[in-house]
Amino acid sequence: MSATPVSRLAATVERLRREIQEANAAADGRALVELAKGVLVERLRCGPAQAARQLEVLAEQASVTPLELAAELVDQAAQDRVTEAVGEFLVRTTDKLAAVRLRTAEKRDAVVRLRTAESAVLAGGDTQRVAESVLAHAAGPLGATAVAIWSAATDSSLTLAGYAGIDPAEASRWRYVPPGVATPARRALTEREPVWIDDLATSGLPSVGPSGGRAVLPTVTGGRLLGVLEVCWPRPLEPQPQPVHRQLDALAELCGHALDADALAAVSRPDASELASLADGLFDSALVLRPHLDDTGALVDFRIAHLNPAFVDLTGRPRGLVSGALLLEAYPMAGAGHLFEKVEHVFATGETFRTERMTFTELVDQVPLTVVAAISISRHGDAVLVVWRVEDETARLATLLQHAQRLGRVGGFEENTATGEITWSSQLYALYGLAAGEDPVPLARLAEHAHEDDVPAIERFLRTVLRYRRAGSASFRLLRPDGVARHIRVVAEPVLDPAGHLLAVRGAFQDISAQHWTEVALSATRDRLAHTEQHVAEQQRLTVQLQQAIMPAAEPSIEAFGLRIAVRYRPSGGDHVVGGDWYDAVVLPSKQILLSVGDITGHGIKAATGMVVLRNALRGLAATGAGPGQMLAWLNLVAHHLTDHILATAVCGVYDPDTRVLRWARAGHPVPVLVRNGRAMALPLLSGVLLGALAEGTYEQGEVQLEPGDTLLLYTDGLIERRDVPLDECLDRLLAVSARFEGSLEDRLDDLLDGSDSNTDDDTCVVGLLVT
Secondary structure, X not given: OOOOHHHHHHHHHHHHHHHHHHHHHHHHHHHHHHHHHHHHHXXXXXXXXXXXXXXXXXXXXXXXXXXXXXXXXXHHHHOOHHXXXXXXXXXXXXXXXXXXXXXXXXXXXXXXXXXXXXXXXXXXXXXXXXXXXXXXXHHHHHOOOEEEEEEEOOOOOEEEEEEEOOOHHHHHHOXXXXXXXXXXXXXXXXXXXXXXXXXXXXXXXXXXXXXXXXXXXXXXXXXXXXXEXXXXXXXXXXXXXXXXXHHHHHHHHHHHHXXXXXXXXXXXXXXXXXXXXXXXXXXXXXXXXXXXXXXXXOEEEEEEEEEOOOOOOOOOOXXXXXXXXXXXXHOHHHOOOOHHHHXXXXXHHOOOEEEEEEEEEEEEOOEEEEEEEEEEEEEEOOEEEEEEEEXXXXXXXXXXXHHHHHHHOEEEEEEEOOOOOEEEOHHHXXXXXXXXXXXOOOHHHHHHHEOHHHHHHHHHHHHHHHHOOOOEEEEEEEEOOOOOEEEEEEEEEEEEOOOOOEEEEEEEEEEOHHHHHHHHHXXXXXXXXXXXXXXXXXXXXXXXXXXXXXXOOEOOOEEEOOEEEEEEEEOOOOHHHOOEXXXXXXXXXXXXXXXXXXXXXXXXXXXXXXXXXXHHHHHXXXXXXXXXXXXXXXXXXXXXXXXXXXXXXXXXXXXXXXOOEEEEEEEOOXXXXXXXXXXXXXXXXXXXXXXXXXXXXXXXXXXXXXXXXXXXXXXXXXXXXXXXXXXXXXXXXXXXXXXXXXXXXXXXXXXXXXXXXXOOXXXXXXXXXXXX
């Protein structure tokens, strides 16, 4: 099939592109050869033609190409960052001769690649050309397939200044990266350290080029951070040896020179005299700083190149001792503080720094002197302009006074009694509700703007100040033109001449409305609190009376049907925590005996009334002849539906004197204790939820056959519970104490109450049943 015009054109374009790339590569090699010729001209003291012939002869004798020999000569002559990079290589064999050969081959290859890339940077006209040369001569042999060179702006945005191995359409989409977008280049720019990424696809950081390994290195020239070099591999990247790291660091520095050249070509560097003229036009102290580099080109300090006429040294030294000195020499403490750090950051990034307050500390005759100043730092080309304004003490105090007057709602005044001239502060106009341009109100007319009930107090105040020439004060209600009434306190003192004549009156007005209404609200609160306390005390008294009427501390013992029943009740320690514990022991119409104890959650009148409701309801339910389990199920319905959200625990038992069988059930309550033949045991833990917790509940019923001499104890948790001891241990202690019972049933119950070590401040009920 014959080729179409479009395909022929595409083939021609591809051929031309390939020829251009080959020509560029040859040009890069020629540039390196020319550098080597220059080295030979300098060392052999010969002409260019002789140097060229000598290079060919030496290459032939060494069995290397002229390009390789040129790279070696330039490397030996330069002894720079590139020399350090190519001087590091790996030896992977134990054979000494093979190791030397391997080292020589590796070093020669690294020298040719890096020196060729360096010559391309120096000969290249733009960063795009540099990116292509870096990929072709240096990054490509390391397995990389793409290179991107980013230029960093002062706002931390990134611009793709050059690329190679990347599709032009994709590069166009990545031409500009706004500030704040997280990319590998942004991370290297922020951390100012090389960033190595094993696999871009799993890093979560988007970037231009293929997904795979990445090496992202900041480009720094003369202490300035100009951009980022990003080298891309098509596959996940294994950990690279240290020589590769050093070679890429050297490439990043070369790219920094290219970015610096582009920046200078785009914006001409300001002349030193222009920046000095700019500083001379400022009213504040200004310094022009130039970077001071060491022999390796690293930034170590800044030279003070110019001081403007308004310059005032922080420590009071003459200008001659500061001008021309290094910054850290003139201000040694700047290195320990934030000043040098901020200047270095602005020089590196180009970001302007401004602050209203920065503290400087310098030593004057070994005595630390602290100065506060507003400061501005900006970069102009390769220079930094530092402007500072030392905080004036008078101005600072005036500002503090203004803030104090505003916060305290205070306005000052001065009234000249001879001329009638009145001076008000701005806050006083606001207190009166007047515009700043309106006429101030003289003291003589103060009563016209006050409430009529406060006129006598104002007249006494004016007599004290104007007639008796003494300081005075008064409080009154100011009636403002907008109809708002403010509570004001005025304080004034007379200004007298040596003869005692009144010259002026000075003073201040303070808005005390908030204080006044606070006092009013506080007074009303006191009244309500007193009423509430009286109401609570009355309610508490009634609650205690109700509790004592229904639940006396001790009742006479009951003897019936071969049983002796005794009860004891001990209220909590204070009247303010009246609880809801109850007990009951009553003979039913069926000649059976109802025994119960219970505990309402909470305290106060609600607990007391809830106790009355449940206790009386249980008596009524017992008259039906139902068993304890059924009675508790019905009592749960009462607690849940017929009361105000009562929650309670309870134990209910019905004793049959004919059979000596006790049927019983529990609703979340501690189990009864049976004492028989000197041994105490807890009855089984029957299931049953709290009363009122659920709409419907079922309660397991148990039976116990009692024998003559048995003692059964029903109690509430106030007898045994301790905050710091588990409930099981508390029950074990009760069993141990109960097993040692001696004396009558009443004595035993008294001993239980007296020996209780409970610390919950809760009510305590105990019901004892002795089978005779």
